Amino acid sequence: NAGVMQNPRHLVRRRGQEARLRCSPMKGHSHVYWYRQLPEEGLKFMVYLQKENIIDESGMPKERFSAEFPKEGPSILRIQQVVRGDSAAYFCASANGTGGHTDTQYFGPGTRLTVL
Amino acid sequence: AQSVTQLDSHVSVSEGTPVLLRCNYSSSYSPSLFWYVQHPNKGLQLLLKYTSAATLVKGINGFEAEFKKSETSFHLTKPSAHMSDAAEYFCVVSDGYGGATNKLIFGTGTLLAVQP
Numbered sequence: 001n002a003g004v005m006q007n008p009r010h011l012v013r014r015r016g017q018e019a020r021l022r023c024s025p026m027k028g029h030s031h032v033y034w035y036r037q038l039p040e041e042g043l044k045f046m047v048y049l050q051k052e053n054i055i056d057e058s059g060m061p062k063e064r065f066s067a068e069f070p071k072e073g074p075s076i077l078r079i080q081q082v083v084r085g086d087s088a089a090y091f092c093a094s095a096n097g098t099g100g101h102t103d104t105q106y107f108g109p110g111t112r113l114t115v116l
Numbered sequence: 117a118q119s120v121t122q123l124d125s126h127v128s129v130s131e132g133t134p135v136l137l138r139c140n141y142s143s144s145y146s147p148s149l150f151w152y153v154q155h156p157n158k159g160l161q162l163l164l165k166y167t168s169a170a171t172l173v174k175g176i177n178g179f180e181a182e183f184k185k186s187e188t189s190f191h192l193t194k195p196s197a198h199m200s201d202a203a204e205y206f207c208v209v210s211d212g213y214g215g216a217t218n219k220l221i222f223g224t225g226t227l228l229a230v231q232p
Contacts, residue, residue, distance in 0.1 A: 105218075
């Protein structure tokens with residue numbers, strides 16, 4: 001059973017470009033979470049999705065950031081018009097959603113975004 | 117609101133000596149608590165989790181943690197450190213009780229160094 005997969009592992013963008021980060025959850029998992037880790041900090045929640053639905057986007061910046069989890073294919077975190085402050089590691093986690101608040105989230109290896 | 121506080125940002129131990137990484141939590145109900153480990157430039161791996169069953173939780177690689185409600189603590193311990201334990205450790209609480217979002221709230225992390 002493959003774990004959570006993220007690609008690309010490293011992404012370099014110039015200011016103003018778009019960044020697309022992909023996450024394939026573990027097989028059988030229908031819940032996806034995105035977290036951001038800024039340098040020297042812990043992870044911060046961004047958004048929680050189930051198939052075709054955004055459940056909680058309270059951690060997403062109000063502008064330029066969007067996320068989706070289509071019926072088919074990976075979850076996508078999209079950052080438009082990137083700025084240097086977007087440079088961070090972005091982690092995706094998946095869960096099967098059966099455990100309520102005890103559910104375990106399994107993390108992918110992360111995408112390290114560098115904005116030049 | 118749920119939160120965790122990791123009391124030490126850096127801990128240094130000698131190989132073969134005990135490890136203690138401290139964590140205090142704040143929660144208005146019985147929390148789900150986790151410890152994750154992050155090796156340099158890698159993703160996060162779950163070490164162990166507490167979900168209101170046994171208060172002493174055993175995890176992988178010889179780690180364990182004890183949930184103490186009276187002290188609101190969930191400290192991580194290991195009897196004998198190994199060089200491969202050098203990494204960053206995150207204490208985490210789930211914000212999902214009774215709600216739709218089981219987002220994780222991370223502490224600021226403790227960087228463990230193991231000296232030969």
